[in-house]
Amino acid sequence: MSHPSLIAVDWGTTGFRLWVLDSCGNTLASIDGPFGMSNLEPSDFGRVLEESLNELGIGQDVPAIICGMAGAAQGWCEAPYLLAPTRLDELGAGAIRVSNTSREVCILPGVKQQSPANVMRGEETQIAGLIHLVPDFHGIVCLPGTHTKWVRVADGAIIEFETCMTGEQFAFLSKASVLSHSMPDDGWSDCAFQAAIRLVADDPAAVPRRLFAIRADMLVAKQTSAQARATLSGLLIGQEFMAVRQYWLDQTVTLIGVSALCELYLTALDIMGASGRVVEVSEITLRGLTAAYQHQQDGIGV
């Protein structure tokens, strides 16, 4: 392969995505690894990174830039938060250099908000990538996932943001709660999902009693597994929408995330009377990482 010039890594709670880039930003190779903050000790990160790069035959002279939970207090090396509102071209300047590595490894900061208190690590880099792609971007970004973020962006900066634990709650309720007996497989019903979104839009307070009803509907009314799983998803996403109403009302929301999940959010936005568009997540993340690296290098050069 042509000469590798930069290692870009999005290192999250449960895994990492690593790209090897040439000097023009082209991807030479990429790896998805199953090791993240939740199953690594701080001292493990360096070894995991070097083992991955050894497999790809990448030398010690290629620098690495990392975003995400690797920079958390329980991660590899803590990268202090930037304080919102914050411009995102400052990400590179806020990066910290990991000590005791022969390779040059830098970790980008996350962003915190004082009131209401909130934190992000990784999403800020994706938003930086979006701004690099669309410099005059102004509006709402939603990043659906384990902890979905809703972010107000203007003038190259994160203005404010909210977080909902919708993905983590869906994983628990569908796989480990009493509701799991009603959804033994991965079946899906678009109709049931849409009906649940509508139900929450009409009566947001009903969600706590509608959750157990998913189990009861199976026992009493013989609902299918596909209906049960889609109803659970619709109730939780619908509830999230009602909690962050001031973010999407009368907006066209930019969605960054796994495409299947973004499709659900598009459906919910449509039912709620708003609209959305999806941006490809890998490209945006890479853009954010490389732009931050470049900015950092320029800074060092000054």
Add this chain to the structure above:
Amino acid sequence: MSHPSLIAVDWGTTGFRLWVLDSCGNTLASIDGPFGMSNLEPSDFGRVLEESLNELGIGQDVPAIICGMAGAAQGWCEAPYLLAPTRLDELGAGAIRVSNTSREVCILPGVKQQSPANVMRGEETQIAGLIHLVPDFHGIVCLPGTHTKWVRVADGAIIEFETCMTGEQFAFLSKASVLSHSMPDDGWSDCAFQAAIRLVADDPAAVPRRLFAIRADMLVAKQTSAQARATLSGLLIGQEFMAVRQYWLDQTVTLIGVSALCELYLTALDIMGASGRVVEVSEITLRGLTAAYQHQQDGIGV
């Protein structure tokens, strides 16, 4: 001890409570066992019961009456549901006799509701005990727990009911979610609990974004573990209250459950402008089981 006459068992999802009673209904011995529907195969129930009774030296001639999840499809032996609205003096008549046991073992039915779909197993027996104690009881019963029930009772019957998974969600969120890092111990803050109930009463839709804020408040604003845990409890119980508003509004609610949990529900009722009283759960459960057994015996005698 004086001669044992009846074994009464409340057999739930995660464990059982067993009482040995004499012919006057006095408790001669009792056991709490860690084996419930979630960790027993149907073929295990009989062995677990006999091992417990062997330890107490109880002969095969003493009959047993059981309520709860032992009667579920995944339990010992399925006891079909009564259909709400249903009188509770029919519980004994609806009991099924477990086959292939040398001891006489009967399991009481649960109650199901067609629309909105709902089910209970165990709580109906506690409510039957309440009605046995207060024959003209008329009003709302709340049974806080893993799956909290809100039940409208009149004329000796369950009229309608709702279920909220508040206890199961609290257990997951406090012990296994990202929030668990913010509540490593069992600390508690009454002020934080009350503030969370008030917050939900003012803005019920906010709960999904207030959950992650518990974590963020710890990272950004240095909230204590006690505040975090009590806030989580208050958000979930407050959310439950808003979902079943039509049950407690302008009511004095009768609470049946663990006393510490009932105290939280009393506080929430007070903040919401309603009121409550607590009934001792063991006495009520025993009353329900023995009354159902007696009714069943009378029925057989007819």
